[in-house]
Amino acid sequence: MAELDEKKLEALAGKVVVDVAGAMGVLMAYIGDQAGVYRALDEIGPATVAQLAHKTGLNPKYLHEWLGSNAAAGYVAYDAETECFSLTPEQAHIFTREGQPACMQGFFQAVVSQFETHEKAVETFRSGRGRPWGEHAAGCFCGTDRFFRPGYMANLLEKWIPSLNGVEAKLKEGAKVADIACGHGSSTILLAQAFPNSRVIGFDFHEPSIQTARRKAAEAGLSNIEFHVAEAKDFPGDGYDFACIFDALHDMGDPVGAARHIRETLKPDGTFMLVEPLAGDHMKENLNPLGQIFYGFSTIVCTPASLAQEVGRGLGAQAGQKKLTDVLNDAGFTKVRRASVTPTNMVLEVSL
Numbered sequence: 001m002a003e004l005d006e007k008k009l010e011a012l013a014g015k016v017v018v019d020v021a022g023a024m025g026v027l028m029a030y031i032g033d034q035a036g037v038y039r040a041l042d043e044i045g046p047a048t049v050a051q052l053a054h055k056t057g058l059n060p061k062y063l064h065e066w067l068g069s070n071a072a073a074g075y076v077a078y079d080a081e082t083e084c085f086s087l088t089p090e091q092a093h094i095f096t097r098e099g100q101p102a103c104m105q106g107f108f109q110a111v112v113s114q115f116e117t118h119e120k121a122v123e124t125f126r127s128g129r130g131r132p133w134g135e136h137a138a139g140c141f142c143g144t145d146r147f148f149r150p151g152y153m154a155n156l157l158e159k160w161i162p163s164l165n166g167v168e169a170k171l172k173e174g175a176k177v178a179d180i181a182c183g184h185g186s187s188t189i190l191l192a193q194a195f196p197n198s199r200v201i202g203f204d205f206h207e208p209s210i211q212t213a214r215r216k217a218a219e220a221g222l223s224n225i226e227f228h229v230a231e232a233k234d235f236p237g238d239g240y241d242f243a244c245i246f247d248a249l250h251d252m253g254d255p256v257g258a259a260r261h262i263r264e265t266l267k268p269d270g271t272f273m274l275v276e277p278l279a280g281d282h283m284k285e286n287l288n289p290l291g292q293i294f295y296g297f298s299t300i301v302c303t304p305a306s307l308a309q310e311v312g313r314g315l316g317a318q319a320g321q322k323k324l325t326d327v328l329n330d331a332g333f334t335k336v337r338r339a340s341v342t343p344t345n346m347v348l349e350v351s352l
Contacts, residue, residue, distance in 0.1 A: 021073065024069065024073075025069070025070075025073040025075065026108050026111050026112065027112060027115075028066060028069045028070055028073070028075070029070075029075060029095060029104070029105070029108045030105070030108045030109055030111075030112045031066065032066065032070065032075075032095065033095070033096070033105045033108065033109070035056070035058060036056060037052070037056060037058070037063070037066065038087065038092075038095045038096035039096050040052060040055045040056045041076065041085065041086065041087050041096075042087050042092050042096050042097075043055075045086060046079065046082070046084040046085070046086040047084055047085060047086070048082075048083055048084055048085075049063050049064050049067060049083075049085075052067075052085065067085050070085075071085065075091060075095060076091060077091065098146075099149070099150055099153065100150055101150045101151060101153070101154040102150075103150055104147075105146060106142075106143050106144070106145065106146025106147030106148070106149070106150075107143070107147045108143070109139050109142060109143030109146060109147075110139070110140055110143030110144050110146075110147055110297075111143075112139060112143075113136065113137040113138075113139030113140040113143055114136075114137075114140065114297075114300055114301070116137045116139065117135075117136060117137050120135065121300045124300075124304050125299070125300075128307075129304075129307065129308075130253075130304050130305070130306070130307030130308025130309065130312060131304035131305065131307075131308055132305065132308040132309075133205075133206055133251070133301075133305045133308075134206055134208075136301065140301070141183070141184065141206075141208070141209055141212075142184075144183065145183055145184040145186055148186065148246065148247060149186040151342065151344065151345065152186055152187050152190055152246065153186075153190065155340075155342055155345075156187060156190055156191070157190065157194050159340055159342075160273065160275070160339070160340050160347050161273075163339040163340040163347065163349070164271055164273060164339055164349050165271070165349065166271075167242055167271050167273070170241050170242065171191070171194075171195040171197075171198050171241075171242065172195060172197065173197060174195075174197035174198055174199075175195070175197075175198045175199075175241035175242050176198070176199050176201075176237075176239055176240050176241050176242075177191060177195075177198055177199065177200040177201065177240065177241065177242045177243070177244070178201055178203065178235065178237065178240045178242075178243040178244070178262070178265065179191065179200060179201065179202045179203070179243075179244050179245075179246075180203050180204075180232045180235060180243060180244070180245045180248070180258070180262065181203070181204055181205075181232055181245055181246070181248035181249075181251070181252070182202035182203060182204050182209075182210075182213060182227070182246075183204055183206070183209050183213070183248075184209055184212045184213050184216065185202050185209075185210075185212070185213025185214075185216055185217060185225075185227060186216075187244070187246050188200055188201075188202035188213065188217075188225060188227070189213075189216060189217055189220055189222065189225065192217070192222045192224050192225040193220065193222065196224055197224075198224065199224055199225075199226075200224060200225050200226075201225070201226050201227070201228065201237065202225070202226070202227040202228070203227075203228055203229075203230040203231075203232070203235040204227075204229065204230075205229065205230065205231045205232070206229075207229050210227045210228070210229050213227045214227050231258075232245070232248075232252055232257075232258035232261065232262075233252075233254055233257040233258045233260075233261045234261060235261070235265075237265060238264070238265045239265070239267055240262075240265050240266050240267065240270055241266075241267055241269075241270050241271075242270060242271055242272075242273070243262045243265070243266055243270065243271075243272045243273070244272070244273040244274070244275070245258075245262075245272075245273075245274055245275065246275045247275055247276065247277060247345070249274060249276060249315070249324070249327070250276060250277075250298075250302055250306070250315040250316060250317055250319050250324075251301075251302050251305045251306055252306060252309065252313070253305075253306050253307070253308070253309025253310050253311045253312050253313060254309065254310055254311035254313060255313055255315060255327045256311075256313070256327050256330045256331050257310075257311065257331075258331075259272075259327060259328055259330075259331030259332075259333065259350075260331040260332060262331075263331055263332045263333055263352065266352075268352060269351075270351070270352075271349060271350070271351050272333070272349075272350040272351065273339075273347060273348070273349060273350070274324065274328070274347070274348040274350055275345055275346075275347050275348075276319065276324060276345065276346055276348070277294050277317050277318065277344065277345060277346075278290070278341065278342070278343070278344055278345055278346050279291070279294065279317075279318040279319060279320045279321075279346075280320055281320035281321060281322040281323070282320070283318075285320075286318050290343075290344065291318060294317040294318050295316075295317070295318055297317055298316045298317035298318065302316060302317045303316055313327075315327070321338060321346060321348070324336075324348065325348075328348075328350050332352075333350050333351065333352060334351075334352060335349075335350065335351045335352070336348055336349070336350050337349045337350075
């Protein structure tokens, strides 16, 4: 047995302590979100435990411990002289400003939802079998939508669509659009709102998500949008000018079949926009905090979802552009171009 390097052991143990602290921080942040503590603190400004308890109606003993954990994590500010807690503008954006690109509460909710069903995750991992998307806790669906929606709001209309050749002009004039694997319909609704002359149709195989998408579209008062329960490889219709998939192709069991069906339903001059998690083509390029997160979610959500479906390709959330291009080429697409990139996503323009 190799001799222990005490310095390396100490460094690794220190990192693990930081990671465990971070895990507790995620749970505390989620509790603060669901109980409305961050919102209350954002509204009233610097407050003592008693003042915050009066504002929220929460038990001051619980608040004292929760605030201590958050202050230690740097999630809230603490003034020892006045014994007041507050949120800096940066903390407010991350922990309570819903819809802002920097707000992380959707991320926290998605993580916590996985601990809710951890026994199923262990069972799936040990068995090697798949796990359907619909078997996850409801918080996974809500958290996923809450996490991705601000990024779409910040980038879809301002950066991603304009980066595609001729697509924005078509959408303004009036195009037929398919948003495949649309989930709760956030991307679909954004497109329908921005391009009222276009007809935007969202498809997803998860019926509860489609029901939520329909409700949100109705609340938005949109008449140029519709949602249907359908799988990516057999959604109805043809003659689409534009098709898109957001952060979902790698979850599909048969991504080639899905891409082939998109090709067959597009007009000859149509465009397919594929948005996928940012990743290099080799694992060594992804060994960073973002890669750690994506590989982790891929272990418990993305790959099991793929293995639960026909074919079970299991691309994973860090597939990289080369693997994605191979899939698209196998589906009959001949042109694949990286049109845009963000710190978390790559956008591929795909055409015949």
